Amino acid sequence: xxxxxxxxxxxxxxxxxxxxxxxxxGQGSLGRVASEIAKILKGKNKPSFTPNADCGDxxxxxxxxxxxxxxxxxxxxxxxxxxxxxxxxRKTSPRELKAKSSTLLVERAVRGMLPxxxxxxxxxxxLHVFAGSEHPFAAQxxxxxxxxx
Numbered sequence: 001x002x003x004x005x006x007x008x009x010x011x012x013x014x015x016x017x018x019x020x021x022x023x024x025x026g027q028g029s030l031g032r033v034a035s036e037i038a039k040i041l042k043g044k045n046k047p048s049f050t051p052n053a054d055c056g057d058x059x060x061x062x063x064x065x066x067x068x069x070x071x072x073x074x075x076x077x078x079x080x081x082x083x084x085x086x087x088x089x090r091k092t093s094p095r096e097l098k099a100k101s102s103t104l105l106v107e108r109a110v111r112g113m114l115p116x117x118x119x120x121x122x123x124x125x126x127l128h129v130f131a132g133s134e135h136p137f138a139a140q141x142x143x144x145x146x147x148x149x
Contacts, residue, residue, distance in 0.1 A: 011048050011055040018126075019057045020142035022135075025106055026066030028149040034109035036147050037061065041114065041123045054122050060137055061129040065102040069094060079108065103129040 021040055025033055043049045043056035069077070078091040097104050106129045114120040128137065 009048070011043075011050040011053050013054070016043075016053065016055045017046075017048070018055070020060065020137065020140040021057045021145045022060045022062060022142045023145050023147065024066075025061050025064045025129075026068065027147050028068065029070050030067050030105060030109050032149040033067070033147065034106065035113055036149065037106075037110050037127070038113035040145075041110070041126055052119065054119065054126070056123060056126065058126045058140070058142075059128070060135050060142055061106055061127070062133050062135060063131075064106045064129050065098070065131045067098075067102065067105055102131045 023033065023037060023040075027033060037059050039045055040059055041056045043054075046055060048055060074095045075093055078093050079097060081090045081092065082088050083090065094105060097108075107127065110127055111120075111124055114123050128135065
């Protein structure tokens, strides 16, 4: 037997096989789509998953303006932010956030599902969200991915 057959192979930047994937945000509700996007960004769908390395694919999310919520979350759910001053807590509903930019809904949902720290920030840079179906990454030849949700 070869003595190298017992070595655990880990992925690093040189050996990571990163691809490009397109996901349509209108396929399901926001949370279900965002969790699948986070798994792909982390690389958990690959057999060579390494938890401490960026081994996931680059994800292009199209049609973020068609994102769905269940129930009455468009008006009853709210996102909190703080200005840093006393009494500076702000509430924003998804309807208001979508009016500002529909890509923010998807970005915020996915960012909350990624690791908190330097690796999570690096993984978030691999996410590209667009409101319509047009995107400037055709040269990367992304694969269309349909989610089973």
